[in-house]
Amino acid sequence: MSATCASVPLAGVSSGPLLQVDLAAVGANTRLLADRAAGDLMAVVKADGFGHGAVDVARTALAHGATWLGVTSLAEALALRAAGLRAPVLSWLNPVDADWSAAVSSGVDVAVPGLEHLAAVVAAPGRARVHLHVDAGMARDGAAPATWAALCAAARRSERQGRVEVVGVMGHLGCADDPGDACNERGRTRFAWALETARAAGLRPRHRHLAATAATLTDPRSHHTMSRVGAGLVGIDPSGTTALRGALTLTAPAVSVRRVPAGTPVGYGHDHRTDRPTHLALVPVGYADGLPRAASGRAEVLVAGRRRPLVGRVSMDQVVVDLGERPVDLGATVTLLGPGDAGEPTAADWADWSGTIPHEVVTGLGAATRLQRRTTGAAHLRSLA
Template identity: 60%
Template structure:
């Protein structure tokens, strides 16, 4: 039979963002490429804070900002950033007037998008977006010729200025994959097609973080760095500095005997007397439920296993004989000083680090330094 639980204390899970890591990573990419660096701050700066990451990246050499939506672009401007901003995932009915007013470039992935932008009677800068092998965003190759011709007509008419051509590589995390050379060749074919149409784009950009680290041939005039800014390397080829540390006070501690079932479904039953610590974090806060039974956290200077199912608001950790009290700090993940890392949590959950860092919920307070 378990001992009575000790009284819980007020809890305050905190996600600490280390901007010096963002600064160091930015400088590393700026030094590594011959052209410009676009800092991609979509998804609230990969969960690290759009405004803080944008300002830090620009202060350390990034010369462009990249976002998905027009709203994110407006937020970059509200953060006081004056460098060029590109938004590349907009509906056909995008607010062209707002893009023009806030000086936000728009990606054009189809003739329908181009026609709508040209008809809006607000001059904007555009980047023609080409699908180079992902069957996702961007114009399909059989549309390129007509898209280039229409873009040139719109430019001559004074409706747009074509300042860039962009694409994306599906297999850049695997540098030897033949899809990378095919995608690069296809992209350069599209650039040549644009030039034959009379367009003179100033920036050709194909490489995101993985391609920047592994495929120098894809660097061209500019690279787009998002995950790499915050220490995520999809190619596992570099040592970037991680920028996040997630901590929480222990909410409750209880001593239990052998044979005690833990959490929903009793997926874990204690095999010996032990001490359980309750953390006030769960899948609603971004801890992936799929990591249940595999994940670890750092408590009292030692890694302790997550036991039972991660619940919406709570996670149970087996701290064994460690002297743990309510209010003691548990480190869920951090930059790698003995505590688990974001990469480990991604592996435990069967996902990628991007999903972990962008999934931390709004109930977790933020601390930026």
């Protein structure tokens, strides 16, 4: 049997892959998280707002209950300032030779994880607003317990000299996605010790923040005066306890549809062979656009209201969908990812199929340069700062 191709295009469909960002979902998620937080809510918009657009996500979050913004790098913080955002901004992951003077002149708070960073910040012109960062049990960023008392003492001396203002103490929990894990109690205990040590050194930080999204939703004991949420803004709950709304939808047209016989090999390596006569649709999205290649052989998409499997490997630019006995016209919309309202796969589904986390899925899609982007719900945010 020879392969045949559908030839009639479907009117009124997108001409290419489209990544849509729903800011209404970001707003709803922010309201829920602000209601759960015991104190202020910091909207973390690092990595371009988890791929959703840092400025738009920041404005949306500020309009729906957030009072602070957080990023990792100073470059991200300065980009928010350049966009006109004037809310308090904290940057907490920078090399020791970062442009601290730019942080001071732009009114950006910075995290200080050690004596070397403190010395560099103190040497910059002006008076920096700093959040001392303690390692609460991850052996990652933040001052080790053995150096914490010395850091607090040095920060207090610099504060008395008018070189810095210690406005915060911060830490991170390592296991908050599993609320029952004993490491959370250890992290809370270490943070409480860090606060007491800072107080004994004469510091009076008014902002104290330990909880991220998962702990904000599940662990009131970790809230203190502020919670930092990033993934939750865009619909990801690492704890799996709360229904948040995904804010990304990825669609693409079927660029070819063909009928093939049983035994037809599909894609590189012929990892898949059809087990019956079927229809195959080609969709122009691949791992260069953020689709995880590790999901090959497991992922599904939504076509004409039904889940259909991807077959063969996820290639750089394309994937193949097995339509079975229900072909579609050329140009028919294929939904690869969305909030799940119509049965389409979610970021969590793609994470399960590829052995990763939803955070990686959405940031990968958001970083893709070939996808058309469309943002909805942004009109009322244009002047918000």
